[in-house]
Amino acid sequence: MTESLQSDLLFEAFETQRFRNNAETVLSRLEKHLADLSIRGLELTDPAVLTEAARSLMTSDRDRPTAFDEEQLAAIVDLYIRTGIQVHSPGYMGRQFSGVVPLSGVIDFVSSVVNQPSSFYEAGQLPNVAERIMADEFNRFIGWDPERFAMVTTSGGSLANLTALLAARNRAFPGFWARGNSALGEQVRPAIAVGADVHYSVARAAGVMGVGEDRIVRLPLDDRQRIDAALARPALDAAEEQGLTVFCLVASAGTTAVGAFDPLDRLADVARERGLWFHVDGAHGASLLVSDKLRHKLSGIERADSLTWDAHKMMFVPAPCTLLFYRNREDSRGAFRQTASYVFDERQDIYTAFDSGDKNFECTKRPMIMPLWALWAIYGKGLFAEKIEYLCALTQEAHAILEKENDFETLHHPEANILCFRYRPEGFGDADIHQLQLDIRNRIKSQGNFFISKVDVDGSAALRVVMMNHHINAGHFQMLLDEIRKAGQPQ
Known part of the structure; x- marks a missing residue:
């Protein structure tokens, strides 16, 4: 009886030969796109014109599947490529996302087709193993105790910063997760210390967390646009005099504005003296760790409590692919404190030990580690x-x-x-x-x-x-x- 509800066009949409033909159509256009090294920037299209062009490529039949049109697919792909930032062109010098190593796009294509969400081992076995492997590989450059650190992937640096700050807040104020501000008392006003040039995601995280943007303590910068470590202590003293309880100090390894690297070693001293969580936003600059010539710019990174590292920036893989590292594995479990019988197992075994759903915000998460792991496996650092x-x-x-x-x-x-x-x-x-x-x-x-x-x-x-x-x-x-x-x- 139910078979009569399925049309031939439904089955045709899933045919493997159709898949091959689609892939070849797309591949031919992408190959041409990558081969074009002409100097070109961004050709902005009037949104109304682009909307009309996009609508003209849509089927008019809303009630049933329509026959596949290869030319229609080609036109959609051409429009997609033509109207985007030309990240592979020598004329592109504008943003911190890059053209990807083409092989990483191929692996990302595999991820899209096999569709294995990776927050839980049973759904994405190899992605979870690859995540552990890459954690170990990159920790060789960070320098933490290999038996104690942890890493989790998450969708972008903004979400990684938020997650790290949640872990920091929950460590400093253990009752906050369950009872909110009522757990603190009227005299406690949590605050976060940052460089004056910090990425806006940190201030946004303060708002999301209920800390409030008004409790962001902005530390002065030196003439190189870095946090001035000599002036950090007086600024923190002034914040304390105003009744603020600073629980976290955020440094940048490659600021978004000018690419400045804060003096991590000296700031780690400040954080340790005052019992502060020390988070490093290395979304852009942490990738310099893989270079023997440039690694010194992150001197002191081994003293951080957490580190944000965007692989979709200077590791040249598809976005998003962010790695969030913790010096202490126990801290990685501190950002979120929940139970859910449909995903979290009561008893861990050798499989669930690889789950990351309790450590990252996403329940369904792309296997974003796969393009990075594949490149690392094949080419090395x-x-x-x-x-x-x-x-x-x-x-x-x-x-x-x-x-x-x-x-x-x-x-x-x-x-x-x-x-x-x-x-x-x-x-x-x-x-x-x-x-x-x-x-x-x-x-x-x-x-x-x-x-x-x-x-x-x-x-x-x-x-x-x-x-x-x-x-x-x-x-x-x-x-x-x-x-x-x-x-x-x-x-």
Whole structure:
């Protein structure tokens, strides 16, 4: 009886030959896309025009399956590719996500088809084993006790920061999870200390957790845009005098704005003196740990209590893929304290010991570790180290080029692959420079040859490049400067 409810088109949608044909259609277009190394930025499309184009590719039959159209699929893929940021182009210098190592996209494709959510071992066996393997591999660079540390994957650095801060709060205030603020008493006002240039996700986490953005203690920065360790103690003393109970100090290993690395060793001293949880947001810069030449920038990382590491940034795999590390395994279980009979087993065995559902926010979680593990298994760390070292050296070269140009102003010495600067032609006073940078960035974006970003540095707008593509060279950067000069002419 039930067989009569299923049409032939339903079965055709799942046919393996159909799958092969679909894959070949998509593969041919992606191959062409990856082979195109022309200089191109972002071609913004009017949202109304794009909406109409997308709707025109949709079937008009809403009540039953329609026959498959290969040309329709090709048109959808072409539209998808054409309207996105061209992360594989030498013109892309704007954001911290990168073009992926193509093999990692292939593995991600496998993950999408086999569909094995990885918060529980029984649903995703290899992903859970791979997660443990990569935890051990990366801990060799962090330096924690291999018998005591823990790592869990989570969907993005913002969620990792929130999870770590929850663990920190629950350790400092054990009754908060169950009873909220009522567990603290009227005199206790939890607070989080951060660098003035910290990523906005930390302030957002404070709001989500009920700590409140007003209880973010912003520590002063030095002339390199890092937390000034000498001024951290007076700032914490002032917070205590205001009745705040700081329970966590957050440092950055590669700030989003300028790529600065806070002095982790000195800040670890401050945190230890005051009994604070020490969290390092290394979403961008933690990947430098895999480079023998650059690892020193994270000196002191072994003293952190937790570390956020985005592999979808400088490890060049599909987003999201974030690794959240804890120095002490017990702390990894402190962020969430719940029971649920339908997923959590009362008694652990050799299988459930690999489950991470009690340590991460997601119940259904993509097996995001698989592309990273596959690349590491096949290429080893050398592939990543070589690309990271090239990108950082390229950024140094770009800085040296700017230093020789009279109409440009450098704002910092780059520590990794992020560089901020301003175009300062003759005839523009300080009052006009801010708006000029904004105008230049928008004109560059609309022209479609390069894609760069902007950021406020010391209260004034600056142009920002992030070197994420090993096909970029100094010549491309010189071309960008020429385009900036043209965009900076009076309109």
